[in-house]
Amino acid sequence: MKQRLLRKVECLEGLISPAQISGPHDAMVSAVLTRVATNDLLLLIEAFEMGLPYAQWNAAQVSAGESLRLAWEGECSQAGFKSVADFERLYPAPANATLPGRTGPLPWKHRIRHR
Numbered sequence: 001m002k003q004r005l006l007r008k009v010e011c012l013e014g015l016i017s018p019a020q021i022s023g024p025h026d027a028m029v030s031a032v033l034t035r036v037a038t039n040d041l042l043l044l045i046e047a048f049e050m051g052l053p054y055a056q057w058n059a060a061q062v063s064a065g066e067s068l069r070l071a072w073e074g075e076c077s078q079a080g081f082k083s084v085a086d087f088e089r090l091y092p093a094p095a096n097a098t099l100p101g102r103t104g105p106l107p108w109k110h111r112i113r114h115r
Contacts, residue, residue, distance in 0.1 A: 008042060008045055009038070023091070024090075024091040025091045025092070025093055025094065028075055028076070028079070028087065028091070031075045032068070032071045032072050032075050033071075035071035035074065035075065036064075036067050036068050036071050037067065039064075040063070040064035040067045040068065041064070041068075043060055043061050043064040044061065044064050044065060044068065046061070047061045047064075072084050
């Protein structure tokens with residue numbers, strides 16, 4: 001269990017490493033991830049690894065998703081954008097953006113939305 005948690009934390013640290021920032025979208029992702037509590041990020045990773053659709057998330061996972069959404073909105077607002085959609089229109093995520101060990105688009109881009 002500890003080894004698995006350590007790998008997840010290293011994965012998260014790798015996502016926000018300044019050396020990996022290559023453009024405005026990556027910089028925004030890095031800023032957003034620093035706003036979200038590690039426990040919330042771990043809850044989201046757990047939900048994605050289990051392949052749970054949003055409708056099956058428990059209350060803690062839903063709350064973590066809301067924290068991530070609010071972090072996106074806060075960072076976009078602080079950077080002078082009217083909305084997350086405004087930012088993503090100007091700086092879309094790279095088509096090949098993935099989480100380490102995964103294929104396909106970034107999960108939060110498709111699963112965490114306003115309700």
